[in-house]
Amino acid sequence: MRHTYHDIECCAAKVALDQISGKWKPIIIFHLSAGPRRFSELWREIPRVSKKVMLEQLRQLEAATLVERTVHNGFPPEVTYHLSGKGQQLAPILQQLEQWALTHIEGVVQIS
Amino acid sequence: MRHTYHDIECCAAKVALDQISGKWKPIIIFHLSAGPRRFSELWREIPRVSKKVMLEQLRQLEAATLVERTVHNGFPPEVTYHLSGKGQQLAPILQQLEQWALTHIEGVVQIS
Structure with a gap:
């Protein structure tokens, strides 16, 4: 009954979560799922993030392809x-996660 | 075009990701999606995690309801x-995330 994990620390979902677990990453992916954006457009669409932090998050998302x-x-x-x-292909899964959170977690609000 | 966020720091998907971003949380959810488990059964099914750490992760999952x-x-x-x-309701979304990772991230392996 003991499963075997090969060359990774944990399961595939964990690896996926690591790639999208940055404070602004899900929201950047949501906005880009509507189409390409210039940096300044994206920055105007996302409130309260500094340009420096948004650039870092974008670089990490680029590194994760x-x-x-x-x-x-x-x-x-x-x-x-x-x-x-x-x-x-990730965007619709994140949208389901968003919907799940709106249904089940108190105090969260929709992003659009 | 600037969106308004009310009483949370970021978007709902981010809040959801925070609840499941523990090293062993996705895999615990996967195993429990097959049915109830005694602590010792769950611990045997998940390799390389210490009992102490698994108990902590379970307590955090309980706290997140x-x-x-x-x-x-x-x-x-x-x-x-x-x-x-x-x-x-979260389990099938995590399964899609797992499938996405298996398709798109090199070097990840299936958990079962």
Whole structure:
């Protein structure tokens, strides 16, 4: 009955949770699930986060290959962020988690 | 376009993630989703966790009302743990997260 875990510390869901457990990561993923955003657009949509912290969270999401960054040629060059395929497939699961929290955890409010 | 958040720091999904982001919490929820377990059964099913740590994680899951504890009369009295209704509704979302991780994150393995 004892299960075997191979090259990871715990189960796959734990690994997934680690990739999205940053204070602003779920909300960044929600906003990007509506389409690509420039940094300044995203920052205006998300209240109370500093630019420094949001940039850190975006870099961690990029490192986890959930978010991709595109530099568009032009003057000045424009940078946009969008969800990778992996990120796009995560978004509806996070939405279910959001709905679950709204149903079951007192005092939480919807983000939109 | 700026959203308003009321009495919480961030979005509902973040609050949900906080309740399940313990090293052994997702795996405890997975095992309890198969039915009630005595502490010793659960401990045997989950490798490499100490009894002390597993008890702490169970207490936090109880505090978050995801897990309930029943004391059965008898000698010696038997204690079992089971998912609350809230926990039962979370389990399939965690399973989707597990599946997503197995598809998209290299090096993760299935728990069963």
